[in-house]
Amino acid sequence: MRVEAGLARNTLAAYRTDLEGLGRWLGERGVIDWSDLDEDRIIEWLGHRRTGGAAETSVARGLVALRMLVRFLILESGLKKDPTARIPTPKLKRLLPATLSPEDVERLLGVFLVDGQPPDWRAERDTALLEVLYAAGARISEALGLTTNDLPPDLSSLRLHGKGDKMRVVPLGRRARAALERWLENGRLTVVRQRKAAGAGMASSSVFLSRSGRPLDRSSGWRRVKEAARLAGLPESISPHDLRHSFATHLLAGGADLRAVQEMLGHASIRTTEIYTHLDVEHVQTVHRMHHPRG
Structure with missing residues (x-):
């Protein structure tokens, strides 16, 4: 199937x-x-x-x-009839995705830093993960599915493997590159060496590793994002996908082309991406009501 x-x-x-x-x-x-x-x-x-x-x-x-x-x-298998044929699919409300403000994103991405620097390997990894989720608009499964082969030497982009095994290349900004480079050259290298020294063999080629040198799994990735939200004083409902939503909304609010955002998100249909334009219109309407003298 x-x-x-x-x-x-x-x-x-x-x-x-x-x-x-x-x-x-x-x-x-x-x-x-x-x-x-x-x-x-x-x-x-x-x-x-x-x-x-x-x-x-x-x-x-x-x-x-x-x-x-x-x-x-x-x-x-030769089934004769379709018992679902006359059953209507439940109508779903088109819910607008949750989006963080740029200020909230700043707090979230810096939550594991002390005086602007990560204090240990885990903070390096988690900061790099948060940066990738926001800077590339990656799904959590795409970020955790990254291997070192998906990164060019200058870390200027990521090769993400999306739904249906579709591949796309997304550029990385300066801060995300710096966080990723720091993790790859320090924390990740430490984990790899410790695994080798313990006689446990080669570490996984995954970019994001656990302490044991195995790929960081989805549930652990979710927990680290939730922990970051808690430490940043943000709602407990914050999820990795909210960073993806924020990526798209902030790009469009800054004047990015809808088709370009569609490509970066890996959406098959432009209609899926258009929901973020509705979200930005709602924000503009709210600002107008709050600040215009005749709002």
């Missing part, structure tokens, strides 16, 4: 979780074969998810996952 649909790894994992949950729910009700699944059961399952507290986005995703499975079974 992943190969045919070009699904990203995280999307595939979410679909698998949805379908496994559906399988357990059906099993509890005596439905043991996908061919016995009918429209009424699906509607009941969607209602069960809602009453269980699932967000409407999760409910919609579960239905999409089921539709993909049914389509696969029709093509490959």
Whole structure:
């Protein structure tokens, strides 16, 4: 299914979780074969998810996952009918992404520094990670998926591997380059040497490493961003994706071309990028109401 649909790894994992949950729910009700699944059961399952507290986005995703499975079974296993055909996909509100102010970004990116410098290898790594997330608009999975082969010698850009294994090159600014260079030449090198000295073999080629020399995993990356937000006095809801949203919004607010921002974000459709123009319009309207004498 992943190969045919070009699904990203995280999307595939979410679909698998949805379908496994559906399988357990059906099993509890005596439905043991996908061919016995009918429209009424699906509607009941969607209602069960809602009453269980699932967000409407999760409910919609579960239905999409089921539709993909049914389509696969029709093509490959001779399933005769599509029980999802007449079920409408839940309508979702188009929520505007959360965006940090430039001042909040400054506080967040500098939170691990002492007198302008990182005090240890972990601070070097975490500062470099935060800088990459904001400077390149990278998803957390893209940043943590970077290897040393994705970096040119001058660190002027990053080669990011996005959804559906699509690759793009994004430029890096001066401060992000400095933070990344500091981590690569100091903290990361220390971790690599310690692993070798301990007889544990070569460290991973990943840019961002754990203390053991293994790739920093997604949950650890999330925790470090959350810790940075806490130390900076920002809301606990701050996530790595908020830095990506801020990257796009700040570029557009500064006059960047929409198509260029689309390329840097790795969006397949310009419509996905356009949400950031709506966000900036809302900000302008708020400023107008607050400061214009006739606002």
